[in-house]
Amino acid sequence: MKKAFWxxxxxxxxxxxxxxxxxxxxxxxxxxxxxxxxxxGNDMRNSFELALDHLGRKMAxxxxxVIYEDDxxxxxxxxxxxEKLIQSDKVDFIVxxxxxxVLLASLKTAVDSKTFLITANAGPSQLAGELCSPYVFxxxxxxxxxxxxxxxxxxxxxxxxxxxxxxxxxxxKDMLAGVKxxxxxxxxxxxxxxxxxxLDFSAELTKAKNSKAESIFxxxxxxxxxxxxxxxxxxxxxxxxxxxxxxxxxxLTLPLQKENALGIPGAQQWVNDLPFPENKxxxxxxxxxxxxxxxxxxxxxxxxxxxxxxxxxxxxxxDTSKKDEMKAEMEKANFKSVRGPFxxxxxxxxxxxxxxxxxxxxxxxxxxxxxxxxxVENDQDRYHDKCPMKK
Amino acid sequence: xxxxxEQSLNGLQFGLLLFxxxxxxxxxxxxxxxxxxxHGSLYMMGAYFAATxxxxxxxxxxxxxxxxxxTLLLGIxxxxxxxxxxxxxxxxxxxxxTFGLILFFNDAVxxxxxxxxxSLPLPAWxxxxxxxxxxxxxxxxxxxxxxxxxxVAAMLYFVVMRTRIGMLIRAGASNREMIGALGINIKLLFxxxxxxxxxxxxxxxxxxxxxxxxxxxxxxxxxxxxxVIIVIGGIGSIRxxxxxxxxxxxxxxxxxxxxxxxxxxxxxxxxxxxxxxALSSMLIYLLMAIVLVVRxxxxxxxxxx
Numbered sequence: 001m002k003k004a005f006w007x008x009x010x011x012x013x014x015x016x017x018x019x020x021x022x023x024x025x026x027x028x029x030x031x032x033x034x035x036x037x038x039x040x041g042n043d044m045r046n047s048f049e050l051a052l053d054h055l056g057r058k059m060a061x062x063x064x065x066v067i068y069e070d071d072x073x074x075x076x077x078x079x080x081x082x083e084k085l086i087q088s089d090k091v092d093f094i095v096x097x098x099x100x101x102v103l104l105a106s107l108k109t110a111v112d113s114k115t116f117l118i119t120a121n122a123g124p125s126q127l128a129g130e131l132c133s134p135y136v137f138x139x140x141x142x143x144x145x146x147x148x149x150x151x152x153x154x155x156x157x158x159x160x161x162x163x164x165x166x167x168x169x170x171x172x173k174d175m176l177a178g179v180k181x182x183x184x185x186x187x188x189x190x191x192x193x194x195x196x197x198x199l200d201f202s203a204e205l206t207k208a209k210n211s212k213a214e215s216i217f218x219x220x221x222x223x224x225x226x227x228x229x230x231x232x233x234x235x236x237x238x239x240x241x242x243x244x245x246x247x248x249x250x251x252l253t254l255p256l257q258k259e260n261a262l263g264i265p266g267a268q269q270w271v272n273d274l275p276f277p278e279n280k281x282x283x284x285x286x287x288x289x290x291x292x293x294x295x296x297x298x299x300x301x302x303x304x305x306x307x308x309x310x311x312x313x314x315x316x317x318x319d320t321s322k323k324d325e326m327k328a329e330m331e332k333a334n335f336k337s338v339r340g341p342f343x344x345x346x347x348x349x350x351x352x353x354x355x356x357x358x359x360x361x362x363x364x365x366x367x368x369x370x371x372x373x374x375x376v377e378n379d380q381d382r383y384h385d386k387c388p389m390k391k
Numbered sequence: 392x393x394x395x396x397e398q399s400l401n402g403l404q405f406g407l408l409l410f411x412x413x414x415x416x417x418x419x420x421x422x423x424x425x426x427x428x429x430h431g432s433l434y435m436m437g438a439y440f441a442a443t444x445x446x447x448x449x450x451x452x453x454x455x456x457x458x459x460x461x462t463l464l465l466g467i468x469x470x471x472x473x474x475x476x477x478x479x480x481x482x483x484x485x486x487x488x489t490f491g492l493i494l495f496f497n498d499a500v501x502x503x504x505x506x507x508x509x510s511l512p513l514p515a516w517x518x519x520x521x522x523x524x525x526x527x528x529x530x531x532x533x534x535x536x537x538x539x540x541x542x543v544a545a546m547l548y549f550v551v552m553r554t555r556i557g558m559l560i561r562a563g564a565s566n567r568e569m570i571g572a573l574g575i576n577i578k579l580l581f582x583x584x585x586x587x588x589x590x591x592x593x594x595x596x597x598x599x600x601x602x603x604x605x606x607x608x609x610x611x612x613x614x615x616x617x618x619v620i621i622v623i624g625g626i627g628s629i630r631x632x633x634x635x636x637x638x639x640x641x642x643x644x645x646x647x648x649x650x651x652x653x654x655x656x657x658x659x660x661x662x663x664x665x666x667x668x669a670l671s672s673m674l675i676y677l678l679m680a681i682v683l684v685v686r687x688x689x690x691x692x693x694x695x696x
Contacts, residue, residue, distance in 0.1 A: 199612075204647070234531075256508060256509070
């Protein structure tokens with residue numbers, strides 16, 4: 001009886017859902033809004049909302065509705081939320097995804113339903129290669145690209161040997177593989193840690209120290225990056241073995257890492273001080289709208305995602321049923337990215353520059369990230385040949 | 392050889408930290424027969440208090456002492472307001488109620504301190520590595536964790552084995568009804584034990600804080616390990632918790648340190664690097680499973696009830 005009641009209720013609710021009549025542009029946004037990494041999700045949401053403000057909260061004259069869903073950093077939850085957004089909310093676009101493992105779990109649902117998925121962070125190698133899809137676009141990078149740039153930079157510095165440490169999940173493996181593919185010196189050791197539960201890296205740091213490597217490379221996004229730098233400094237390694245990083249120091253972790261992060265280089269496709277007018281507007285308005293906060297690369301990618309969607313919606317004059325035309329428009333990357341030069345490869349992964357960033361004290365005496373040099377220009381990921389889509 | 396010494400110290404430090412957390416849990420579980428899932432929240436509160444007080448007072452030692460007192464008071468208040476009404480209920484009710492407390496504490500922290508987490512910087516004299524034997528440098532702070540935890544363990548041993556309160560605690564662990572019948576104020580004893588457990592959890596949290604970040608939900612992963620330890624050591628037994636915590640700390644750290652190299656001798660390098668962290672995190676659960684089969688009452692059970 002009770003069951004029948006619930007069932008009836010659910011059906012009424014399902015009927016009450018407005019059909020996708022096309023008077024609003026519906027966007028689903030899957031990211032992490034709870035737990036220790038919620039700060040990343042918040043930054044992505046803030047930036048996406050700011051982009052909508054800049055667009056007048058309309059695309060091709062139609063109001064935009066965004067539904068935010070929390071994946072809790074768990075692949076199974078992310079998949080459920082993706083299904084919910086596509087099947088019951090009937091969104092036109094689905095955006096977000098911080099974590100490669102969450103994206104990989106959710107990918108099939110989006111592709112099978114021919115819903116456009118814009119990943120605003122995760123870039124697993126599979127997505128750039130065999131799993132590439134006409135319905136999937138990235139406004140970030142493929143995981144290997146950033147550490148590849150770090151490897152190139154280490155070659156420039158004449159580093160002879162490195163010890164690699166990273167988390168044991170899809171992105172961690174891509175990151176370490178990325179450094180190895182460009183770094184010309186010797187890789188003396190490679191350690192993977194349990195993700196996301198392991199937060200104490202004493203055993204790994206001891207091994208790195210005893211390996212006599214000339215340098216250490218790590219990839220630890222979010223709070224894990226704070227913990228790693230703490231322990232690296234406490235072990236007295238800071239003056240001893242130089243550290244190179246990818247996605248370990250950003251505007252969210254920097255207030256916690258403080259002096260520990262000073263002088264530790266990393267590579268990134270976006271840095272807050274890039275001299276493009278779109279970027280200045282983004283950074284300034286972000287700091288105005290969200291006082292006390294600074295945008296991160298996660299946010300910059302989400303901001304770009306909103307503009308990419310807008311370009312597609314404008315091209316079809318708001319008729320989101322014209323999927324082929326929207327796809328063709330997005331492939332042109334017909335929008336101004338805050339990171340500057342931006343075009344798409346055959347696999348819908350950006351071809352873009354990677355910059356060397358350093359931690360410095362800015363004019364207000366606060367620690368901030370600064371662009372030092374361009375490491376590689378117009379870099380394309382190394383999996384695009386494996387993607388069956390051709391230009 | 393030197394590497395082995397250093398990795399063993401890492402394991403010892405991790406084990407002792409786990410002991411502080413497990414000691415409180417085993418006391419509360421063993422003596423009061425109360426399942427407290429919110430023990431990890433007290434660990435988190437200890438860390439948040441420490442980060443706040445150290446920032447206020449600008450003194451690391453003073454801030455930490457204040458945080459310790461605050462966690463003790465919080466534990467006593469928690470017991471007095473909420474938990475003492477649950478003693479007569481069965482374990483499922485207690486699990487549900489204390490799980491609710493976890494959610495309460497997580498959101499309370501989010502409201503008070505915000506979602507971003509805090510950092511607890513160390514004073515300069517604790518950030519330098521110390522040479523313990525020629526050729527082995529060890530972080531001073533980790534060394535101080537070992538010293539403090541060993542001192543606390545010794546003190547706990549003295550209190551439990553050599554004082555009147557300790558006698559009552561041991562009597563409570565063996566037979567709760569009997570000491571009540573002998574006219575001991577069991578309510579007061581329970582409040583005291585719970586406060587002590589809370590302070591120990593807070594101590595573990597605030598000592599871990601400079602190594603990790605202070606963040607919401609930081610107590611949840613480590614609580615699982617604490618439960619594993621009290622199961623291995625025997626519920627209610629401080630000595631068991633101590634031995635089991637050292638075992639678990641050592642197995643976990645040495646597994647992470649040496650398993651990848653061992654596996655590399657039989658597997659390809661890539662396969663070994665991915666399999667090793669998974670296997671080493673399984674080792675402690677394997678140990679627990681074996682203990683449960685061979686000695687279900689734990690390795691060092693408290694005296695029989």
